[in-house]
Amino acid sequence: MTLPPFEQVLAAHGAEVHRYLVAGVGPIDADDCFQEVMVAALRAYPGLRDDNLRGWLFRVAYTKAIDAHRGRARRPVPVDEPEPHLAPVAGPEPGADDELWLAVRDLPPMQRAAVLHRFLHDLPYRDIGAVLGCSEAAARQNVRVGLASLRRRVATPEQETA
């Protein structure tokens, strides 16, 4: 197979990988994680034997997102300072978006990735399975369980304590 110049891979998928990481690891960590993804990808690129470049890139992103979550778990979190990028903005439901995406970031890695590929990227389950290295059925199950978990946390947060 012939690999296109890496610049073409960046042009075709750079922005969507970045967006995926903003959704999956948060706006603060997305930048550093993006560097890790692309450096690892560029390092491995000449030896690549996979003509689904997009799927391969998102597999790298999946692994590096897990690393980013581990890194954050080890870091002390400044409780009193909200993440600057998540400062409330004028809108009908200030903060509602933040709550959803914080909940997404709390999902187990497979569920998180499956939910993002299903909705953010509108991928069919077969393709999600291909990216995550699991069966179509397992991809569907991860999306279902992840969504149920999000629904519990986001849709009716008050009822948990009632």
Added chain:
Amino acid sequence: MNATTDDLEARLRGGPSSTGTGAGEALERFRHRATDEDLVDVAYATMDSPVGELVVAATPTGVVSLAWDDAMLELVAAKVSPRILELPARVDEARRQLDEYFAGTRTRFEVAVDLSLSNGFRREVLRTLSTGVAYGQVVTYGELAERVGNPKASRAVGSAMASNPIPIIVPCHRVVRSGGALGNYSGRDGIVTKRFLLDLEAGSPPLSG
């Protein structure tokens, strides 16, 4: 319940409202990081010129290709390395010398070239051409064949010119037919560009006074 589900899915589809610093800045940081970690085998940039927009690409060895569109980069990816990024700073010196050449103030290129895209006889011909035929001079295909020690190979010399990966810097425009005809040119606008380059080299300096 359904309404809530649909709403949740719609919000997931919409993505987070915050984008962090944005993909553009992250991409710029990545270019620096890739350079620092020595992961870029070929750097390139485009430049304007009187003969059209040019794409200049270089390996750490030297300029590896000069072309009128970036389709050439796919050949570089296949034959040299696909670790190719647009990094203008890495080809600044070559672009500066090309600007000077087109301005008439430079008669000799002093950048290293990397002839990885050619091999065997063709590489030998290009090497001889780049050192042996000075600014403002021309040779015939047959004379160049003679200089590489194979006087009957003028057709092979022609195909070496046609596949020259670094036109202008390796001056294939200085190779013409015996009898005064210009012969072919594989750059954009073919013979028009060849004529332009030969006129540039024959003419009085455009920047007079």
